[in-house]
Amino acid sequence: MPQHLVDRDPxxxxxxxxxxxxxxxxFTDASFDSYRPDADYPSQAxxxxxxxxxxxxxxxxxxxxxxxxxxxxxxxPTTSGVYLDGGFGVGKTHLLAAAYxxxxxxxxxxxxxxxxxxxxxxxxxxxxxxxxxTSLVCIDEFELxxxxxxxxxxxxxxELSDTGTRFAATSNTPPGxxxxxxxxxxxxxxxxxxMSDRFDTMRIDGLDFRRRAVDESARVxxxxxxxxxxxxxxxxxxxxxxxxxxxxxxHPSKYVALVDGLDAVxxxxxxxxxxxxxxxxWVALVDRLxxxxxxxxxxxxxxxxxxxxxxLEGGYRKKYLRAASRVVALTRxxx
Numbered sequence: 001m002p003q004h005l006v007d008r009d010p011x012x013x014x015x016x017x018x019x020x021x022x023x024x025x026x027f028t029d030a031s032f033d034s035y036r037p038d039a040d041y042p043s044q045a046x047x048x049x050x051x052x053x054x055x056x057x058x059x060x061x062x063x064x065x066x067x068x069x070x071x072x073x074x075x076x077p078t079t080s081g082v083y084l085d086g087g088f089g090v091g092k093t094h095l096l097a098a099a100y101x102x103x104x105x106x107x108x109x110x111x112x113x114x115x116x117x118x119x120x121x122x123x124x125x126x127x128x129x130x131x132x133x134t135s136l137v138c139i140d141e142f143e144l145x146x147x148x149x150x151x152x153x154x155x156x157x158x159e160l161s162d163t164g165t166r167f168a169a170t171s172n173t174p175p176g177x178x179x180x181x182x183x184x185x186x187x188x189x190x191x192x193x194x195m196s197d198r199f200d201t202m203r204i205d206g207l208d209f210r211r212r213a214v215d216e217s218a219r220v221x222x223x224x225x226x227x228x229x230x231x232x233x234x235x236x237x238x239x240x241x242x243x244x245x246x247x248x249x250x251h252p253s254k255y256v257a258l259v260d261g262l263d264a265v266x267x268x269x270x271x272x273x274x275x276x277x278x279x280x281x282w283v284a285l286v287d288r289l290x291x292x293x294x295x296x297x298x299x300x301x302x303x304x305x306x307x308x309x310x311x312l313e314g315g316y317r318k319k320y321l322r323a324a325s326r327v328v329a330l331t332r333x334x335x
Contacts, residue, residue, distance in 0.1 A: 002228060002237035002266060006246040010257030014121040018130060020256060021108040021118075023138075024291035027097035035094050041206040044091065047084060050202055051095050051168065054082050055102045055136070079200055081157075081167030083142075086204030088325040092170040095204075096138050099168045105135030112142050112153070113284060117253030119152050127156065134165050141287065142171035143319065161198055169199065218296075218303040218324075219331040224266040227297045237266035240300065244273075247281040255288040262294045270300035272308055279311060283323040290326040295333040303327040 023030065032052045037044035082099075084092045100109045108131065110118075119127045131137060137160065142153075157167060221227045228235045238246075250258060259265070273279040289296065296303065304324035312320055 002225070002235045005236040005238050005258070005265060006242050008236075008258050009250070010254045010260070012254050012257050014118070014126075016257075017114065017118050017121055017253065021110040021114065023097040023100055023109045024293075026291070026293050027094060029101075030094050030097035031101060032095070032098045035091055035098060037091075038206050041090075041204075043203060043205045047202045047204050048095060048098075051082055051084070051099050052102065054166075054168070054200075055099045079198060080161035080165070081169060081199045083199035083201045084168070084170045084204055085201055087206065088322050090204045090206035092204060093140055096140055096168055096170050099136065100138045103136040106133060107136040107138065108134055109138040109140070111140045111287065112149075113252050114256075115139060115156070116149055116152055117251070119156070120253070124152065124155065128159050131156075131160055131165065132163055134160070137165055137167050139167065139169040141322075142169045157198060167199070216328075217305065218298070218327045220270075220302050221297055221299055224268050224297050224299050228266050229264050229295070233263040234261055235264040235266060236262060237268070240267045240270040240298070243267060243285075244278050244282060247285060248278070252281065252284045255285050256291070259285070259288055259292055259294050262292070264295040264297060265289065267296065267298040267303075268300065270298050270303055270306060272301055272306050273311065274308075276311060276314075276316070279307060279320065280316065282306075283316075283319050286323040286326050286330075289330060293333070294330065296327060296330040298331060303331060 032048055035044075035048050037048060084095060086092055097109065100107050115127075118130075122130060143149075161167065224237060228237065247255075273282070304327050307320045307324070311317075
Protein backbone atom coordinates (compact mmCIF):
# COMPACT_ATOMS: atom_id res chain seq x y z
CA MET A 1 0.00 0.00 0.00
CA PRO A 2 1.60 3.32 -1.04
CA GLN A 3 2.36 5.88 1.62
CA HIS A 4 1.62 9.57 1.14
CA LEU A 5 4.33 12.14 0.63
CA VAL A 6 2.07 14.77 2.20
CA ASP A 7 2.13 12.84 5.48
CA ARG A 8 5.87 13.21 5.78
CA ASP A 9 7.16 16.00 8.02
CA PRO A 10 10.92 15.46 8.36
CA UNK A 11 12.89 17.07 11.16
CA UNK A 12 16.53 17.76 10.35
CA UNK A 13 19.12 18.97 12.86
CA UNK A 14 22.08 21.22 11.95
CA UNK A 15 24.37 18.27 12.65
CA UNK A 16 22.46 16.14 10.15
CA UNK A 17 22.68 18.95 7.58
CA UNK A 18 26.43 19.10 8.00
CA UNK A 19 26.80 15.30 7.83
CA UNK A 20 24.80 15.27 4.57
CA UNK A 21 27.35 17.44 2.74
CA UNK A 22 28.54 14.58 0.53
CA UNK A 23 27.82 13.71 -3.13
CA UNK A 24 24.42 12.10 -3.86
CA UNK A 25 24.30 8.29 -4.17
CA UNK A 26 24.58 8.10 -7.96
CA PHE A 27 27.92 9.92 -7.75
CA THR A 28 29.43 7.84 -4.94
CA ASP A 29 31.98 6.37 -7.33
CA ALA A 30 32.32 9.32 -9.72
CA SER A 31 35.86 9.91 -10.91
CA PHE A 32 37.65 11.74 -13.67
CA ASP A 33 38.36 8.38 -15.30
CA SER A 34 34.70 7.37 -15.29
CA TYR A 35 33.61 10.62 -16.95
CA ARG A 36 32.87 9.93 -20.62
CA PRO A 37 33.38 13.09 -22.69
CA ASP A 38 31.53 13.44 -25.98
CA ALA A 39 34.11 13.47 -28.79
CA ASP A 40 31.93 15.94 -30.70
CA TYR A 41 32.42 18.50 -27.91
CA PRO A 42 36.15 18.82 -27.07
CA SER A 43 35.43 21.20 -24.19
CA GLN A 44 34.19 18.25 -22.13
CA ALA A 45 37.58 16.52 -22.11
CA UNK A 46 39.37 19.87 -21.72
CA UNK A 47 37.35 20.80 -18.63
CA UNK A 48 37.74 17.33 -17.13
CA UNK A 49 41.51 17.65 -17.41
CA UNK A 50 41.49 21.20 -16.09
CA UNK A 51 39.43 20.32 -13.01
CA UNK A 52 41.62 17.29 -12.33
CA UNK A 53 44.70 19.53 -12.53
CA UNK A 54 43.07 22.08 -10.21
CA UNK A 55 42.44 19.45 -7.54
CA UNK A 56 45.90 17.92 -7.95
CA UNK A 57 47.65 21.28 -7.54
CA UNK A 58 48.35 21.99 -3.91
CA UNK A 59 47.77 25.66 -3.01
CA UNK A 60 50.57 27.59 -1.39
CA UNK A 61 50.06 28.09 2.34
CA UNK A 62 49.09 31.58 3.40
CA UNK A 63 52.23 33.62 4.06
CA UNK A 64 52.78 35.04 7.49
CA UNK A 65 54.57 38.17 8.44
CA UNK A 66 56.70 39.14 11.40
CA UNK A 67 55.85 37.31 14.65
CA UNK A 68 53.81 34.74 12.71
CA UNK A 69 50.91 37.07 11.99
CA UNK A 70 48.99 36.37 8.81
CA UNK A 71 49.65 39.08 6.27
CA UNK A 72 46.76 41.23 5.20
CA UNK A 73 44.82 39.92 2.21
CA UNK A 74 45.78 41.59 -1.07
CA UNK A 75 43.42 44.18 -2.46
CA UNK A 76 43.02 42.10 -5.63
CA PRO A 77 41.46 38.75 -4.63
CA THR A 78 43.34 35.66 -5.74
CA THR A 79 41.56 32.99 -7.75
CA SER A 80 40.51 30.24 -5.38
CA GLY A 81 38.10 28.13 -7.36
CA VAL A 82 36.80 26.68 -10.59
CA TYR A 83 33.34 27.34 -11.93
CA LEU A 84 31.79 24.88 -14.40
CA ASP A 85 29.25 26.54 -16.64
CA GLY A 86 27.25 24.68 -19.26
CA GLY A 87 23.94 23.29 -20.35
CA PHE A 88 21.93 20.51 -18.78
CA GLY A 89 23.19 16.94 -18.76
CA VAL A 90 26.78 17.56 -19.86
CA GLY A 91 28.33 16.05 -16.73
CA LYS A 92 29.01 19.07 -14.54
CA THR A 93 27.84 17.37 -11.34
CA HIS A 94 29.84 14.25 -12.22
CA LEU A 95 33.00 16.35 -12.51
CA LEU A 96 32.19 18.18 -9.28
CA ALA A 97 31.79 14.85 -7.47
CA ALA A 98 35.00 13.61 -9.08
CA ALA A 99 36.80 16.67 -7.69
CA TYR A 100 35.37 15.91 -4.24
CA UNK A 101 36.58 12.30 -4.34
CA UNK A 102 40.01 13.28 -5.67
CA UNK A 103 40.62 15.86 -2.95
CA UNK A 104 42.70 14.17 -0.22
CA UNK A 105 41.96 16.75 2.45
CA UNK A 106 38.81 17.68 4.30
CA UNK A 107 35.99 18.49 1.88
CA UNK A 108 32.26 19.10 1.56
CA UNK A 109 29.76 18.69 -1.27
CA UNK A 110 26.31 20.26 -1.33
CA UNK A 111 23.84 22.22 -3.37
CA UNK A 112 23.62 25.96 -3.12
CA UNK A 113 20.39 25.65 -1.13
CA UNK A 114 21.99 23.22 1.32
CA UNK A 115 24.74 25.70 2.17
CA UNK A 116 22.31 28.60 2.60
CA UNK A 117 20.10 26.36 4.76
CA UNK A 118 23.11 25.56 6.90
CA UNK A 119 23.66 29.28 7.42
CA UNK A 120 20.01 29.55 8.42
CA UNK A 121 20.42 26.78 10.98
CA UNK A 122 23.86 27.63 12.40
CA UNK A 123 24.08 31.33 11.68
CA UNK A 124 26.72 32.84 9.42
CA UNK A 125 29.60 32.70 11.89
CA UNK A 126 28.64 29.20 12.96
CA UNK A 127 28.82 28.05 9.34
CA UNK A 128 32.18 29.75 8.85
CA UNK A 129 33.49 28.04 11.99
CA UNK A 130 32.19 24.67 10.79
CA UNK A 131 33.74 24.96 7.31
CA UNK A 132 36.98 26.71 8.30
CA UNK A 133 39.92 24.44 7.56
CA THR A 134 38.09 22.65 4.76
CA SER A 135 40.40 22.12 1.80
CA LEU A 136 37.66 22.02 -0.86
CA VAL A 137 34.04 23.16 -0.80
CA CYS A 138 31.96 21.87 -3.72
CA ILE A 139 28.80 23.82 -4.55
CA ASP A 140 26.34 22.32 -7.02
CA GLU A 141 23.56 24.25 -8.78
CA PHE A 142 24.89 27.68 -7.85
CA GLU A 143 21.98 30.10 -8.16
CA LEU A 144 21.42 33.56 -6.72
CA UNK A 145 17.69 34.12 -6.47
CA UNK A 146 17.61 37.05 -4.09
CA UNK A 147 19.91 39.68 -2.60
CA UNK A 148 20.05 37.89 0.75
CA UNK A 149 21.51 34.77 -0.82
CA UNK A 150 23.99 36.94 -2.72
CA UNK A 151 25.32 38.51 0.45
CA UNK A 152 25.51 35.23 2.36
CA UNK A 153 27.33 33.26 -0.32
CA UNK A 154 29.77 35.97 -1.33
CA UNK A 155 30.68 36.59 2.31
CA UNK A 156 31.10 32.86 2.91
CA UNK A 157 33.34 32.45 -0.13
CA UNK A 158 35.39 35.51 0.79
CA GLU A 159 35.97 34.52 4.41
CA LEU A 160 36.79 30.90 3.68
CA SER A 161 38.99 31.58 0.65
CA ASP A 162 40.96 34.12 2.68
CA THR A 163 41.91 31.28 5.04
CA GLY A 164 42.91 28.84 2.29
CA THR A 165 39.71 27.00 1.38
CA ARG A 166 39.26 26.38 -2.33
CA PHE A 167 35.97 26.03 -4.21
CA ALA A 168 34.52 24.12 -7.12
CA ALA A 169 31.05 25.09 -8.31
CA THR A 170 28.57 24.34 -11.07
CA SER A 171 25.73 26.28 -12.60
CA ASN A 172 23.96 26.96 -15.85
CA THR A 173 24.81 30.65 -15.52
CA PRO A 174 28.32 32.16 -15.61
CA PRO A 175 29.27 33.76 -12.25
CA GLY A 176 29.35 37.28 -13.67
CA UNK A 177 25.72 36.87 -14.78
CA UNK A 178 24.35 35.35 -11.58
CA UNK A 179 21.24 37.16 -10.46
CA UNK A 180 20.38 38.54 -13.90
CA UNK A 181 16.65 38.42 -14.39
CA UNK A 182 16.05 37.73 -10.69
CA UNK A 183 16.63 41.12 -9.12
CA UNK A 184 17.96 44.43 -10.31
CA UNK A 185 19.38 45.72 -7.05
CA UNK A 186 22.41 47.72 -8.18
CA UNK A 187 23.81 47.63 -4.68
CA UNK A 188 24.64 43.97 -5.16
CA UNK A 189 26.40 44.19 -8.51
CA UNK A 190 29.71 44.83 -6.80
CA UNK A 191 29.23 41.78 -4.58
CA UNK A 192 28.46 39.53 -7.54
CA UNK A 193 31.55 40.76 -9.38
CA UNK A 194 33.69 40.19 -6.31
CA MET A 195 32.53 36.58 -6.20
CA SER A 196 33.13 36.13 -9.92
CA ASP A 197 36.73 37.35 -9.57
CA ARG A 198 37.54 34.40 -7.34
CA PHE A 199 36.69 31.72 -9.91
CA ASP A 200 38.19 30.46 -13.15
CA THR A 201 35.15 29.89 -15.36
CA MET A 202 35.20 26.78 -17.54
CA ARG A 203 32.56 26.33 -20.21
CA ILE A 204 31.30 22.81 -21.01
CA ASP A 205 29.37 22.38 -24.26
CA GLY A 206 27.35 19.36 -25.31
CA LEU A 207 24.00 17.61 -25.53
CA ASP A 208 21.86 16.66 -22.55
CA PHE A 209 22.80 13.02 -21.95
CA ARG A 210 19.45 12.44 -20.22
CA ARG A 211 17.63 13.09 -23.51
CA ARG A 212 19.99 11.51 -26.00
CA ALA A 213 18.31 8.12 -26.02
CA VAL A 214 14.72 8.93 -25.03
CA ASP A 215 11.75 10.81 -26.35
CA GLU A 216 11.70 14.52 -25.78
CA SER A 217 8.97 14.47 -23.14
CA ALA A 218 8.35 12.97 -19.72
CA ARG A 219 6.41 9.71 -19.62
CA VAL A 220 2.72 9.92 -18.70
CA UNK A 221 0.64 6.96 -17.51
CA UNK A 222 -3.13 6.49 -17.27
CA UNK A 223 -3.09 4.51 -14.01
CA UNK A 224 -0.44 5.58 -11.51
CA UNK A 225 -1.20 2.87 -8.95
CA UNK A 226 -0.81 0.12 -11.55
CA UNK A 227 2.57 1.46 -12.68
CA UNK A 228 4.16 1.91 -9.25
CA UNK A 229 6.65 -0.80 -8.29
CA UNK A 230 5.38 -3.41 -5.88
CA UNK A 231 6.95 -5.81 -3.42
CA UNK A 232 9.33 -4.31 -0.86
CA UNK A 233 9.68 -1.01 -2.74
CA UNK A 234 8.93 2.10 -0.71
CA UNK A 235 6.55 4.25 -2.72
CA UNK A 236 4.17 7.15 -2.25
CA UNK A 237 1.10 8.21 -4.17
CA UNK A 238 -0.52 11.64 -3.97
CA UNK A 239 -2.45 14.15 -5.97
CA UNK A 240 0.05 16.48 -7.61
CA UNK A 241 -1.56 19.64 -6.28
CA UNK A 242 -1.57 18.21 -2.74
CA UNK A 243 2.18 17.65 -2.96
CA UNK A 244 2.75 21.17 -4.27
CA UNK A 245 0.70 22.57 -1.36
CA UNK A 246 2.63 20.41 1.12
CA UNK A 247 5.96 21.74 -0.12
CA UNK A 248 4.95 25.18 1.10
CA UNK A 249 4.94 23.83 4.68
CA UNK A 250 8.37 22.16 4.44
CA HIS A 251 11.60 24.16 4.24
CA PRO A 252 13.55 23.29 1.07
CA SER A 253 16.52 22.26 3.20
CA LYS A 254 14.37 19.33 4.39
CA TYR A 255 13.42 18.08 0.92
CA VAL A 256 16.32 15.61 1.04
CA ALA A 257 14.81 14.01 4.13
CA LEU A 258 11.31 14.27 2.63
CA VAL A 259 12.20 11.77 -0.12
CA ASP A 260 14.86 9.82 1.76
CA GLY A 261 14.51 6.05 1.37
CA LEU A 262 11.85 6.20 -1.36
CA ASP A 263 12.06 4.10 -4.50
CA ALA A 264 9.26 5.81 -6.39
CA VAL A 265 6.83 8.72 -6.15
CA UNK A 266 3.38 8.53 -7.74
CA UNK A 267 1.64 11.76 -8.78
CA UNK A 268 -1.90 11.91 -10.12
CA UNK A 269 -3.55 14.66 -12.17
CA UNK A 270 -0.42 16.71 -12.87
CA UNK A 271 -1.33 20.17 -14.17
CA UNK A 272 0.44 23.33 -15.29
CA UNK A 273 1.72 25.78 -12.70
CA UNK A 274 0.09 29.15 -12.22
CA UNK A 275 2.17 30.39 -9.29
CA UNK A 276 5.92 30.85 -9.67
CA UNK A 277 6.67 30.21 -6.00
CA UNK A 278 4.97 26.82 -6.28
CA UNK A 279 6.94 26.08 -9.43
CA UNK A 280 10.26 26.91 -7.77
CA UNK A 281 9.48 24.68 -4.79
CA TRP A 282 8.72 21.88 -7.22
CA VAL A 283 12.05 22.47 -8.99
CA ALA A 284 13.83 22.11 -5.64
CA LEU A 285 12.01 18.83 -4.98
CA VAL A 286 12.88 17.51 -8.45
CA ASP A 287 16.55 18.17 -7.72
CA ARG A 288 16.34 16.08 -4.57
CA LEU A 289 14.41 13.30 -6.31
CA UNK A 290 17.09 13.25 -8.99
CA UNK A 291 19.89 13.14 -6.43
CA UNK A 292 18.21 10.14 -4.82
CA UNK A 293 17.32 8.57 -8.18
CA UNK A 294 13.71 8.26 -7.07
CA UNK A 295 11.52 7.16 -9.96
CA UNK A 296 8.46 9.30 -10.80
CA UNK A 297 5.19 7.81 -12.07
CA UNK A 298 2.73 10.51 -13.11
CA UNK A 299 -0.60 11.04 -14.85
CA UNK A 300 -2.08 14.18 -16.37
CA UNK A 301 0.18 16.78 -17.96
CA UNK A 302 3.71 15.65 -18.81
CA UNK A 303 5.98 16.88 -16.01
CA UNK A 304 8.33 18.66 -18.39
CA UNK A 305 5.40 20.66 -19.75
CA UNK A 306 4.13 22.18 -16.49
CA UNK A 307 5.79 25.59 -16.90
CA UNK A 308 3.77 28.14 -18.90
CA UNK A 309 5.54 30.28 -21.46
CA UNK A 310 5.34 33.30 -19.17
CA UNK A 311 7.55 31.49 -16.64
CA LEU A 312 9.95 30.16 -19.26
CA GLU A 313 10.49 33.69 -20.52
CA GLY A 314 11.49 34.94 -17.06
CA GLY A 315 14.64 34.87 -14.98
CA TYR A 316 14.16 31.31 -13.74
CA ARG A 317 14.08 29.78 -17.22
CA LYS A 318 17.24 27.74 -16.73
CA LYS A 319 15.99 26.31 -13.46
CA TYR A 320 12.78 25.15 -15.12
CA LEU A 321 14.60 23.64 -18.06
CA ARG A 322 16.98 21.78 -15.75
CA ALA A 323 14.03 20.33 -13.85
CA ALA A 324 12.33 19.40 -17.14
CA SER A 325 15.45 17.51 -18.22
CA ARG A 326 15.58 15.64 -14.93
CA VAL A 327 11.91 14.57 -14.84
CA VAL A 328 12.30 13.10 -18.33
CA ALA A 329 15.00 10.83 -16.91
CA LEU A 330 13.09 10.00 -13.72
CA THR A 331 9.79 9.17 -15.43
CA ARG A 332 11.60 6.93 -17.91
CA UNK A 333 13.91 5.30 -15.38
CA UNK A 334 12.76 1.79 -16.24
CA UNK A 335 12.06 2.29 -19.96
